[in-house]
Amino acid sequence: MLRARAGLFAALVVLAVPCIANAQREEQPSPGSWQGKVFRWQYNPSNHPSWLGDEAARQLLVDASREWETCGIKMEYAGETDRPSGKMDGVNVIGWQPSLPRNLRGITMGRSRDGQLIERDITFASARAEFERYPTLLRKVVVHEFGHAIGLTHSATCNDVMTLAADCARANPLTLPQTPTPHDLERCRALYTNNRP
Ligand SMILES: [Zn+2]
Numbered sequence: 001m002l003r004a005r006a007g008l009f010a011a012l013v014v015l016a017v018p019c020i021a022n023a024q025r026e027e028q029p030s031p032g033s034w035q036g037k038v039f040r041w042q043y044n045p046s047n048h049p050s051w052l053g054d055e056a057a058r059q060l061l062v063d064a065s066r067e068w069e070t071c072g073i074k075m076e077y078a079g080e081t082d083r084p085s086g087k088m089d090g091v092n093v094i095g096w097q098p099s100l101p102r103n104l105r106g107i108t109m110g111r112s113r114d115g116q117l118i119e120r121d122i123t124f125a126s127a128r129a130e131f132e133r134y135p136t137l138l139r140k141v142v143v144h145e146f147g148h149a150i151g152l153t154h155s156a157t158c159n160d161v162m163t164l165a166a167d168c169a170r171a172n173p174l175t176l177p178q179t180p181t182p183h184d185l186e187r188c189r190a191l192y193t194n195n196r197p
Pocket of ligand 1: 144148154164
């Protein structure tokens with residue numbers, strides 16, 4: 001339903017679907033990058049995972065987002081908001097919902113024009129038991145969605161942070177990448193090298 005809204009780009013994350021081994025995959029072109037190489041976001045703590053304290057949940061997002069600073073982009077946490085994530089209101093809001101449509105783990109939604117990103121909101125599914133069981137899975141999903149938030153599409157290479165899990169052999173949740181891989185960073189730098197200052 002959300003994806004059908006005209007003018008919106010919905011980047012969908014990782015369904016736990018068994019692999020299509022060695023399938024030919026194509027990387028979609030990026031919708032754009034952030035002018036000035038800054039992604040400034042606010043946090044709505046409502047519905048954060050009950051097993052993860054309020055402060056720990058916020059710190060997870062701040063720390064995981066900053067993994068992309070290796071790419072040369074500033075990930076600027078701009079404090080709390082009570083705006084909902086997923087609403088196109090001109091503010092980049094990161095938040096939680098107990099569950100998401102189609103059993104998604106996380107979803108990034110936004111707007112872009114002429115190769116420039118205008119807005120990116122991320123919503124994570126906070127009530128998934130797998131996240132409590134495997135915090136490394138949650139952290140990987142968080143880094144992945146922030147990758148979408150700065151304009152990256154899915155990687156066609158398995159084991160990247162930006163891999164669409166549905167395309168790859170089911171990974172051990174304990175050994176998922178927690179930081180962008182060299183290939184993730186190569187794709188990110190390609191996106192921001194052409195970025196106007
Ligand atoms: Zn994704």
